[in-house]
Amino acid sequence: xxAMNELITPAAAEGLILDGLPVLGTIPVPLGEAARHVLAxxxxxxxxxxxxxxxxxxxxxxRVAEAIAGGGELTIAGLHPAGAAEPGALPAGHxxxxxxxxxxxxxxxxxxxxxxxxxxxxKVLIRNTAALSAGQNIxxxxxxxxxxxxxxxxxxxxxxxxxxxxxxxxxxxxxxxxPPRVAIITTGDELVPPDQAPLPHQVRQSNxxxxxxxxxxxxxxxxxxxxxxxxxxxxxDAIDGALADxxxxxxxxxxxxxxxxxxxxxxxxxxxxPALHGVAQRPGKPLAFWRGPVPxxxxxxxxxxxxxxxxxxxxxxxxxxxxxxWSRRTVTLAEDFSFRPPVAYHLPVTLTADGRAVPAPLANxxxxxxxxxxxxxxxxxxxxxxxxxxxxxxxLAWL
Numbered sequence: 297x298x299a300m301n302e303l304i305t306p307a308a309a310e311g312l313i314l315d316g317l318p319v320l321g322t323i324p325v326p327l328g329e330a331a332r333h334v335l336a337x338x339x340x341x342x343x344x345x346x347x348x349x350x351x352x353x354x355x356x357x358x359r360v361a362e363a364i365a366g367g368g369e370l371t372i373a374g375l376h377p378a379g380a381a382e383p384g385a386l387p388a389g390h391x392x393x394x395x396x397x398x399x400x401x402x403x404x405x406x407x408x409x410x411x412x413x414x415x416x417x418x419k420v421l422i423r424n425t426a427a428l429s430a431g432q433n434i435x436x437x438x439x440x441x442x443x444x445x446x447x448x449x450x451x452x453x454x455x456x457x458x459x460x461x462x463x464x465x466x467x468x469x470x471x472x473x474x475p476p477r478v479a480i481i482t483t484g485d486e487l488v489p490p491d492q493a494p495l496p497h498q499v500r501q502s503n504x505x506x507x508x509x510x511x512x513x514x515x516x517x518x519x520x521x522x523x524x525x526x527x528x529x530x531x532x533d534a535i536d537g538a539l540a541d542x543x544x545x546x547x548x549x550x551x552x553x554x555x556x557x558x559x560x561x562x563x564x565x566x567x568x569x570p571a572l573h574g575v576a577q578r579p580g581k582p583l584a585f586w587r588g589p590v591p592x593x594x595x596x597x598x599x600x601x602x603x604x605x606x607x608x609x610x611x612x613x614x615x616x617x618x619x620x621x622w623s624r625r626t627v628t629l630a631e632d633f634s635f636r637p638p639v640a641y642h643l644p645v646t647l648t649a650d651g652r653a654v655p656a657p658l659a660n661x662x663x664x665x666x667x668x669x670x671x672x673x674x675x676x677x678x679x680x681x682x683x684x685x686x687x688x689x690x691x692l693a694w695l
Contacts, residue, residue, distance in 0.1 A: 299553060300553070300573045300574030300581075300582060300584075301570070301572060301573045301574050302574065303574045303575060303576040303581070303639075304572060304574070304575060304576065305575070305576055305577075305640065305678070306575055306576075306577050306608060306609075306640050306675060308572075309572050309575045309583065309585070309609065310608075310609060310612055312571045312572050312585065313571070313572070313585050313591075313609055313612070313613055314612060314613065314616050314622075315587075316587060317587075317591060317613055317616045317617055318543075318588070318589075318591070318617060319473075319616070319617055319618070319619055320473045320474045320476060320543060320617050320618060321473075321474050322336040322337075322471050322472065322473060322474060323471070323472060323473075323474045324469045324470070324471055324472075325469070325470055325472055326468065326469060326470075327459065327462055327463060327467060327468050327469070327470060330454050330459065330462070330470045330472060331454055331455070331459060332453060332454060332455070332515050332516055333453070333454050333470070333472035333473065333475070333515070333516055334451065334452070334453050334454070334472055334473040334515065334618040334619070334620060335448060335449075335450050335451065335452045335453075335454055335458065335470065335471075335472060335473075336450055336471045336472050336473050336619065337450055337471045338446045338447075338448060338449050338450050339446070339447050339448040339458070339461055339462055339465055339467055339470075340444050340445060340446050340447060340465065341441045341442065341443055341444060341445045341447055341465055342443065342465045342466055343443050344437055344438030344441070344442060344443055345438065345440040345441040345445075345464075346435050346436075346437060346438070346439070346440060347437070348399035348400070348437055349399065349400035349434050349435070349436055349437050350397060350398075350399065350400070350434070350435035351378075351394050351395065351396055351397065351398045351399070351400055351407050351433065351434065351435075352396060352407065352433045352434065352435050353396060353407055353409040353410075353433045354394070354395055354396050354409065354410055355393075355394060355407055355408050355409040355410045355411075355412070355413065355433070356370070356372075356391040356392060356393055356394060356407070356408050356410075356413060356420055357376065357391060357392045357394040357400060357401055357404040357406070357407050358370055358386075358390075358391035358392075358404055358406055358408065359386075359403070359404060359405055359406065360405055360406045360428045360429065360430050362388065362389060363391075363406070363408075363422055363425055363428055364425045364428060366389055367425070368421050368422035368423065368424075368425045369419055369420070369421050369422075370389060370390060370391040370419065370420055370422070371387075371389055371390045371391070371418055371419055372390070372391060372392075372393055372417065372418050372419070372420060373386055373387060373390040373391065373392055374392060374393070375392070375393045375394075375395075376392040376393065376394045376395070376398055376401060377394075377395045377398060378395045378396065378397035378398040379397075379398070380398065380399075382399065382401060382402065383401055385403060386401060386403050386404060391404075391420065392404065394407060400434055405430040405431065405434075406428055406429070406430055406431070406432055406433075406434075407432065407433035407434055408422055408428070408432075408433070409433065412424065412427075447461050447465065448461050448462070450619060451618070451619045451620040451621065452620075453515060453620075454470070454472070473617075473618045473619065475515070475516040475517050475518055476517050476518070476543040476544050476614065476617060477517075477518045477520075477541065477542045477543045477544070478511055478517050478518065478519050478520075478542060478543065478544045478545075478546065479519075479520050479521075479522075479538035479539075479541075479542040479544070479545045479546070480503075480504050480507050480508065480519065480520065480521040480522070480546050480547075480548070481521075481522055481523075481524060481531075481534050481535065481538060481545070481546070481547045481548070482501060482503050482504050482521070482522075482523045482524075482547075482548045482549060483523070483524055483525070483526055483531065483547065483548065483549040483550040483558075483559070483597070484501075484523075484525075484526060484549050484550075484597060485525050485526045485556075486498055486499055487499060487500070487501040487523065488500055488501065489501055489523075490502070490505065501523060502599050502664075503548040503549075503595075503597070503599060503602050504521040504523065504548075506599060506602060506603060507519075507521075507546060507548070507602065507606060508521060509695075510603070510606055510607075510695045513695035514611065514614065514695055515614075520538075520542070522534050522537075522538075526550065526556040526557075526558065527558075528558045528561070528562060531550070531558050531559065531562050532562050532565075532566075535547075535562060535563065535566065536566070539566070539590050539592075542590060543590065543591075543617070544590065544591055544592075544593075544610075544613070544614070544617070545590055545591070545592040545593070546592075546593050546595060546606075546610065547559055547592070547593065547594045547595065548595050548596075548597055548602055549595075549596070549597030550594075550597070551573070551582045551583075551584050551594040551595070551596065551597075552582045552596070552597075553582075559584070559594050560573065560584060560594070563584075563586055563592060563594070567586045567587075567588065567592065568586075570584045570585060570586050570594075571585050571586060571587050572584060572585050573585075573594075575640075576638075576639045576640060576678055577639055577640040577641070577642060578637065578639050578640070578641050578642065579596065579598065579600055579601040579604055579605075579642065580595075580596055580601045580604050580605040580608070580642070581596070581639070582594075582596050583595060583596065583605050583609065585609070591613060591617075593605070593609065593610055593613075595610075598664070599664040600658060600663065600664040600667055603664070603667070603694070604642045604673060607672075607673070607692045607694070607695070608642065608675070608692065611692075624690040624691060624692055625690070625691045625692075625693075626688050626689065626690055626691065627645075627647065627651055627652065627653045627674060627688070627689065627691040628652050628653065628685075628686050628687060628688050628689075629652065629653050629655070629674075629683055629684070629685050629686060629687045629689070630648055630652035630653055630654045630685060631654065631655065631685050632682070632683065632684050632685050633655045633676075633683045633687075634681060634682055634683070635676060635681060635683070636681055638678050638679075639678050640675055640676065640677055640678045641675070641676040641678075642673045642674075642675055642676075643655055643656075643657060643673055643674050643675075643676055644656045644657065644658060644667050644670035644672070644673045645670060645671065645672065645673060645674055645691070646669060646670050646671050647671045647672075653674055653689070653691065656669065656670045667694075670694070671693055671694065672691055672692050672693035672694050673691070673692060673694075674689040674690065674691045675689060675690050675692075676689055
């Protein structure tokens with residue numbers, strides 16, 4: 297039996313975990329397969345954006361001086377649609393009918409929308425020439441970004457907006473962080489597979505599917521899961537196999553102070569003492585972490601403790617391994633709440649329509665089914681007992 301280290305705060309634990317984590321290497325992926333990967337090198341503009349003087353309204357393109365001199369009456373020279381090459385010179389006293397997205401002809405300096413003209417083919421009449429000005433309804437060449445400007449920084453997860461930028465700049469192959477190889481080892485003689493009928497003294501295994509689902513929701517990852525009994529030799533074999541072929545190892549259970557909690561001694565024979573073991577928090581007090589060379593999290597065994605510690609500590613580590621910044625949103629309590637033990641409390645909450653947090657406390661760390669209606673959890677500090685409505689706390693949404 298190994299005692300935990302002196303308890304530390306969640307913030308101190310996060311600092312120890314993030315100190316010196318390895319950053320994953322990079323791989324190229326085709327644009328069509330890049331969704332949800334983390335960008336490793338910035339996306340830059342390959343030409344001015346917009347690449348031409350872009351027309352912003354359906355209407356006519358003309359020269360302001362001629363429109364004013366002619367009392368707003370102009371003759372239609374033809375249609376200039378989006379995607380058309382530069383037309384010939386515009387005759388005096390004429391205009392082009394023009395479409396949104398078209399390149400402005402170089403001898404025009406104004407676009408007047410259809411709503412402000414009367415069409416009298418082959419003529420048009422601009423109703424209010426006093427309102428005309430050069431450059432109106434024109435998105436100027438290069439006014440958004442110059443060639444080479446950074447459009448999407450490294451560390452961004454590639455979603456619809458980022459993929460649209462990648463396509464715009466011709467990035468048909470994108471350099472991303474390699475998806476992590478994550479090994480999950482669950483322990484416990486009381487656990488049976490989900491497809492097996494448990495005896496009265498047994499429960500079905502839920503932590504491996506829960507963690508695999510959380511990782512799938514987080515982003516691309518290669519996940520392997522294995523369950524071992526509470527036997528030191530079996531645990532050692534499983535850990536040796538995992539450490540030889542993963543970037544991150546997650547263990548569930550066996551890290552407390554029970555007679556058959558072998559995780560710490562088995563890991564110590566391979567990796568030395570943990571960077572931390574024991575956090576002044578509820579749930580998740582027995583959390584332990586080894587720096588590696590392969591980072592190892594020893595999570596508690598109770599399902600809600602597993603989920604909370606995964607969100608609170610493993611997610612920041614995954615972000616760091618991908619070169620991403622990590623931050624948490626702040627929300628305010630919608631009502632008063634009290635909590636007495638002098639530890640940080642990860643309190644499940646539901647969010648109101650205006651983003652305030654309504655406490656949804658669980659009976660205990662085994663009461664994970666009651667967490668289903670909640671949206672996430674807030675972290676209440678250990679240095680106070682009473683938390684009035686309006687109290688601001690960091691919030692993490694469930695994946």
